[in-house]
Amino acid sequence: MNVPARYVAVIGCGRLGSTIASALSQQGESVVVIDREEAAFSNLSAEYSGFRIQGDAAELSVLREAKLDRADLVCAAADRDNLNLFVAQAARELFGVGRVAARLFDPTRQPVFEEVDVLTVSPTMLAAEAFLSVIQAGDG
């Protein structure tokens, strides 16, 4: 039995965004990726079969073009925290997207977004935890 594909919007097609978009596409999900720079789409894997939209994700018209209202999941993975926070909140508030995750380089802003039901992912914190666990494993 086939599980119907989910529709996932990925914001930013740098190293992180392109990796997520390529992996989801390979898993059979329906994916759209948005980036300001056309050249960024070359980061996608050769097998990527989703949509590409070139535009500024801080413009609601671009998010509408990406049909965010139909998205099951939005990953805001651009390289600017504020853009990710903007898109994540627009996805929740205006487009009614059920699950939203945003990358935050600067973890100090995290408290602001706990109350708006946006899952934040901080590469800094993840890397710090990974390093600490390696160091603690060495201690044991």
Add this chain to the structure above:
Amino acid sequence: MRIVLVGSGRMLYFLAKRFVSKNFQVVVVTANEAEARSLARDVKARVLLGDGTTPLLLRDAEAGRADTLLALLPADEDNLVACQVAQRMFDVPRVVSLVNDPDNVELFERLGITTTFSATELLAQVIEERTSTSGVMALLPLAGGRAHVTEVVVPPGAPAAGRRVRDLSLPGGALIATVLRGERLLVPSGETELAPGDQLILISEPQDHGAFLRLLLGEHA
């Protein structure tokens, strides 16, 4: 009044200067080093260099003691985050934001930004209304949009032309504040008879605004 300004450009400079002249306690945050230096030289305000959308800088700016934060950055996402950090982490009672893309106003308001203004929208309105044929020009919303000030010219053949104000049966939330007739400025009473070419300044509540204009101007509204 303590106010924190986050932004860049000439608007930041002129607003900072103006608030200082009104004896407000002004803190300016800009990410541009040259700008920070010239502001520190030319304006009697505390000037901080850095990213005003981060808790770190806003703490340095003593946002926790501010009455108002004004975000004037060129990117809407930066303005949104500056306002939210100020509001939620520093309990700034009033956050006011420039919204560059008028399309974003709704999102800002839904997220609780106290006041937004879109220069794009205001300028577009001025141009579009100046070039429209109806002779109606919205001047400005007052009291947070609870009243509108509008300028209209009474065209020949309009319902208001040749009639006394009292005979127009205006709605309750509508007032003709002044009548400019040639060089003369009149404050109209019920007995004042309006004439074609009169330039009227109207004050109205939003719900009566449309009916008010139709009463005065008919098909010209």
